Amino acid sequence: MKNIRMIMAYSWAVLAVPLILATFLGMPTWARFLVDTTGLKVAPKFSGGEVIRTIEYQGYSTRIHEPSFDGLFGPCKQGFVQIDWKANAGSFPETISEMIDYDQNGTVDFSVVIQTQTDQVTLKALDSPVIAPEPLISIPDMKILRIRLRNP
Amino acid sequence: MTERGRTSYGCPPTRIAWHWTILLAVPMVLLTAMTMTQGQPLPKELRLLIPLIVSFVFLNAMFILMLRSGRIDQFRSPVFILYALGLVMMFIPNMLEVRGTVAIGAEEIVQGKVPFCHMVIPMTIIPAAFTRTIIFPGSMLEGFASIGTMLVLWLVVSIVLGRGWCSWVCFYGGLDEGFSRILRTPLIRRISPTLRYVPFAVLLVIVLLSAVYLTPTYCEWLCPYKSVTEFAAVTDARTLIQTVIFVALFVGLVIILPILTGKRTQCGLFCPMGAFQSFTNKVNIFGIRIDKDKCIQCGACIKACPTLSLDQTCLEKGSPRMTCSKCGRCVDVCKFGAVSMQIKGTPPGHPNLGRVLFVYPAFLVMAIMGGSMIQQGLYRIILLVTTGSLVGGS
Numbered sequence: 001m002k003n004i005r006m007i008m009a010y011s012w013a014v015l016a017v018p019l020i021l022a023t024f025l026g027m028p029t030w031a032r033f034l035v036d037t038t039g040l041k042v043a044p045k046f047s048g049g050e051v052i053r054t055i056e057y058q059g060y061s062t063r064i065h066e067p068s069f070d071g072l073f074g075p076c077k078q079g080f081v082q083i084d085w086k087a088n089a090g091s092f093p094e095t096i097s098e099m100i101d102y103d104q105n106g107t108v109d110f111s112v113v114i115q116t117q118t119d120q121v122t123l124k125a126l127d128s129p130v131i132a133p134e135p136l137i138s139i140p141d142m143k144i145l146r147i148r149l150r151n152p
Numbered sequence: 153m154t155e156r157g158r159t160s161y162g163c164p165p166t167r168i169a170w171h172w173t174i175l176l177a178v179p180m181v182l183l184t185a186m187t188m189t190q191g192q193p194l195p196k197e198l199r200l201l202i203p204l205i206v207s208f209v210f211l212n213a214m215f216i217l218m219l220r221s222g223r224i225d226q227f228r229s230p231v232f233i234l235y236a237l238g239l240v241m242m243f244i245p246n247m248l249e250v251r252g253t254v255a256i257g258a259e260e261i262v263q264g265k266v267p268f269c270h271m272v273i274p275m276t277i278i279p280a281a282f283t284r285t286i287i288f289p290g291s292m293l294e295g296f297a298s299i300g301t302m303l304v305l306w307l308v309v310s311i312v313l314g315r316g317w318c319s320w321v322c323f324y325g326g327l328d329e330g331f332s333r334i335l336r337t338p339l340i341r342r343i344s345p346t347l348r349y350v351p352f353a354v355l356l357v358i359v360l361l362s363a364v365y366l367t368p369t370y371c372e373w374l375c376p377y378k379s380v381t382e383f384a385a386v387t388d389a390r391t392l393i394q395t396v397i398f399v400a401l402f403v404g405l406v407i408i409l410p411i412l413t414g415k416r417t418q419c420g421l422f423c424p425m426g427a428f429q430s431f432t433n434k435v436n437i438f439g440i441r442i443d444k445d446k447c448i449q450c451g452a453c454i455k456a457c458p459t460l461s462l463d464q465t466c467l468e469k470g471s472p473r474m475t476c477s478k479c480g481r482c483v484d485v486c487k488f489g490a491v492s493m494q495i496k497g498t499p500p501g502h503p504n505l506g507r508v509l510f511v512y513p514a515f516l517v518m519a520i521m522g523g524s525m526i527q528q529g530l531y532r533i534i535l536l537v538t539t540g541s542l543v544g545g546s
């Protein structure tokens with residue numbers, strides 16, 4: 001029994017080097033395997049959540065993310081929905097004006113107007129779960145807006 | 153395989169004969185050559201070639217001396233310290249080139265462009281178990297230091313080295329280690345043993361808070377290393393307070409206290425990742441063994457241990473506390489050959505076998521990760537000297 005334990009211990013110690021090498025050499029494969037098998041994703045709080053709808057307009061497209069009410073043990077009382085506007089050819093029209101039905105129930109939830117030169121946002125809630133917008137994030141080719149929501 | 157070295161008293165560390173040393177070093181030379189060049193021909197530009205050659209020679213010289221001398225820490229420590237300095241020298245100019253600032257803005261966060269760091273791992277476990285999401289603004293698979301890559305690296309290194317992570321792999325640990333080595337005789341010699349439990353308390357608090365708020369609390373509020381990597385852009389009172397905390401903790405725990413105590417105070421007395429990593433020592437095959445027959449209880453190893461992982465009870469028990477980071481300093485300082493690196497489950501009496509089998513994978517990870525950091529750090533220094541700027545170049 002002692003000998004078997006000893007052989008196993010030495011074998012394990014010797015295997016350490018090939019294990020390290022295999023890890024570094026196959027890193028992209030192992031990383032993908034880990035992510036695929038666990039199904040782990042970046043939390044919506046940081047990623048904005050899955051894009052559930054994309055609407056194409058002349059010069060830009062609007063991407064509506066899945067509303068997120070993430071809590072540890074289940075949905076929270078408050079959350080947000082993220083909307084991205086992506087310029088197709090590098091620049092936006094001067095004004096973006098849009099009616100958003102984020103939960104796709106056929107009723108408009110809020111209207112939003114963005115002055116793209118000044119990044120001024122005007123949001124009008126048309127449905128009770130909408131609380132308020134967060135500051136607009138502006139990056140080249142993209143405007144990102146999160147709207148805080150009450151969980152209906 | 154061994155020959156006796158010269159020391160003034162007691163048993164010296166057992167050296168390995170030169171022919172064995174060379175034979176054992178050849179695979180490491182080839183592996184480091186392969187990983188450092190990434191299988192590409194040598195660069196023609198001198199500014200790239202010099203750092204490559206210097207770091208390659210330095211790493212292999214340290215490894216050969218480590219094998220030959222029978223010592224571990226004496227030749228691990230310089231690599232580990234330069235690795236951490238290389239990270240800082242590489243990271244800051246890199247971020248300045250990529251995004252024009254080291255500050256993380258809301259843009260980087262929503263685009264998942266923040267490099268993942270192992271410090272976050274303990275905080276991600278409970279949220280990942282309940283929500284199957286990682287509470288970090290990075291990318292699962294894309295870009296520099298993706299979440300998937302870092303998780304794989306951490307998993308494998310934890311299995312192979314346990315908390316050896318903290319003396320061979322962590323790209324921050326070399327900073328407080330470097331400062332802890334500045335004074336030959338520390339000015340503060342007595343540290344209350346109770347303080348050893350602080351990292352576990354910090355771990356518990358940040359894990360719970362992160363689970364409740366689904367946000368990496370330690371990174372947001374407490375990580376001293378934000379000061380030398382990246383932190384949220386100061387835009388309001390909250391981000392200002394966070395930045396003040398980061399800088400204060402860095403100056404206190406990574407610079408001043410290590411200088412005064414000669415200990416790795418951030419790693420031994422605060423870091424929650426270090427505390428978390430201690431648990432992986434339990435499932436790891438390598439460990440420190442103290443031979444009670446050879447030990448004369450002089451306490452040299454207790455004094456030398458940088459993470460306060462040794463005390464009188466350990467000498468009686470024959471092994472260090474679970475916080476041991478396998479730096480090997482206790483092996484080096486014991487003049488009586490009582491302390492050795494062991495493979496758990498094997499009989500005592502083969503100190504060199506255990507040492508070589510441990511330092512091989514440990515040094516390999518450090519060389520792969522640290523080699524490129526040292527190389528890039530050197531490149532930035534050469535860039536600074538030749539162009540007057542840390543950014544730009546090829």
Ligand code: SF4
Binds near residue numbers: 317319418420423425
């Ligand atoms: S204790 Fe923390 S900072 Fe220190 S080496 Fe370990 S993980 Fe890195």
Ligand code: SF4
Binds near residue numbers: 462481482
């Ligand atoms: S017990 Fe020895 S190997 Fe472990 S941390 Fe202390 S000095 Fe380093």
